[in-house]
Amino acid sequence: MRRFQLHREVDETGISGTGIIAEGVEFTDGTASLRWLSEFKSTAVYASMTDLEAIHGHQGQTKIVWLDVKHNVPQSRPL
Numbered sequence: 101m102r103r104f105q106l107h108r109e110v111d112e113t114g115i116s117g118t119g120i121i122a123e124g125v126e127f128t129d130g131t132a133s134l135r136w137l138s139e140f141k142s143t144a145v146y147a148s149m150t151d152l153e154a155i156h157g158h159q160g161q162t163k164i165v166w167l168d169v170k171h172n173v174p175q176s177r178p179l
Contacts, residue, residue, distance in 0.1 A: 101127045102168035106134070110161045121162070124152075 106122040117138055122136040132146045134156075146152040147165070156162055 104166045108162045150153050
């Protein structure tokens with residue numbers, strides 16, 4: 101899994117603010133979880149980063165900033 105932040109330049113609604121507005125994690129199966137850092141805290145789960153960006157990207161006004169390098173998923177092997 102790898103961590104990310106959402107950075108927003110313009111806050112159209114006046115709710116989430118600007119700068120670093122949320123933090124999250126993308127799991128190895130592609131599922132993503134997002135935690136809002138605004139006054140109104142909430143956590144949401146998305147099927148993919150594509151879905152998350154489609155909902156919260158605001159036509160490029162919000163950027164996903166990766167904090168971790170993406171690694172290959174380790175292969176299973178017998179013990």
